[in-house]
Amino acid sequence: MSGDLNQSASASAEANAVKLSGNTVNVNLSPVGTSDGLGALARIVRLVNPVYYERREAEARAIRAESIMSAAKLIYDEFPNMSERRAVMEAMGYRMTNEQADNVVEVLEEAQENLDSQGKEGKGLLPEARDAIVEGSKAAYDDTVRSMWARLVTGESIQPGSFSKRTMSVLSDMGPGDAQMFEVLCSMCVMPVYGNIIEFSPYVILHEDESATSFNDGAFTYGNRCALESFGLIDSSVTRFVKLEPRGVTVFVAGRELVTLENGTESEIKFSTSPVLTRSGIELARLCEVGSKDGLSYFLAKKASEIDLISRSNVQRVSVISGRHG
Known part of the structure; x- marks a missing residue:
């Protein structure tokens, strides 16, 4: 996923080679099914932080995503031991380790894949649900638990309020067994x-x-x-x-x-x-x-x-x- 931080909502589609920490990496920054040029991590930002009340919602989401991605790039450049995924989560206000960020982003990526496979676009996560999901999925080190979190995120983004905070708390306490x-x-x-x-x-x-x-x-x-x-x-x-x-x-x-x-x-x-x-x-x-x-x-x-x-x-x-x- 290296290179996602250098891709903003206004970047050109041909930017398939970028500089990151002194190394050139080749990436495909336009995932299949998207036309706005957002990279994978930026799509996660849009899933987690939608804007409901803007008159031009799609444009507002893109601007919000670009702002967070710019902040994440600054954080990433300042702290070389921090992963891209963690930098994005930090830019959204969530403190965690590199490994915890991997868990959260993999949950959100799978949720986005679920939405794509159903041909649906999530309405976004309510703030209280978003915080509980991020906090709970940080410890999802097992595929089974991560997949359950991903399905929960999918359902919650399609119909906000589907899952109670109590249920999310229970899932966060559950191990793979x-x-x-x-x-x-x-x-x-x-x-x-x-x-x-x-x-x-x-x-x-x-x-x-x-x-x-x-x-x-x-x-x-x-x-x-x-x-x-x-x-x-x-x-x-x-x-x-x-x-x-x-x-x-x-x-x-x-x-x-x-x-x-x-x-x-x-x-x-x-x-x-x-x-x-x-x-x-x-x-x-x-x-x-x-x-x-x-x-x-x-x-x-x-x-x-x-x-x-x-x-x-x-x-x-x-x-x-x-x-x-x-």
Whole structure:
């Protein structure tokens, strides 16, 4: 990415060789899909610091980005041990190490790639969200955690206010093992179907194994459950109920299957699941592939059969539910 600091919003497109700290480097400073001549780091500046209220918003964003990039160039020239990425973050008012700047910029770059792949332009990040994202993603040294942050940034830039500061705080505390553990849990969730609408309201399907120390044939353990509960992502003291009247049915999406549960009795039956995702858990679940675990419908059917419900599955009727933004 060397050379991005020398590229301003008004630089010519042919400036493919620049001087940086005495060394000549060849760079392509006009990323595919952009026509304003901004380098990669300047595009990140525009993502993080949009201008909502200017009459000519596009021009105002470019001016703002150019101003920050100019300040970053001055900082970079003054402190030779500072990386370009860190200089840009410092110019925006965020103090961090070179390694932390790498984490933040890689998260923002992936978020920008997500937006580009969807053909969307972010509305920008609200100041409170921006600060929480930068602070939290500084410690994202793992690909899994960085990707979760990137998806969060994508969603937050498309619809500001989608994620609470509490949720961002939880994600910032999660290590790679915690993030992977949560993704596994999300893969074992089903979604309720009402008419033709799949509601994003995950039901956790954990069927206890005979060992009483794990669930779903060892795919998830009690230790995993306790760990996620300590983060405030799930609550094992709460149970969700679906009430089925006599001869009534309810429908869930389980991976690529549409599963119908039917009450064939003459009495009311309540189908229950626990633990329950908290608000932060539901928000973070939007960053994961929900219901993607192989054999999920089998464990849903096992839980249903224990309370005399009849289950029927239609394979490959639906796609895996993903709350991922990008």
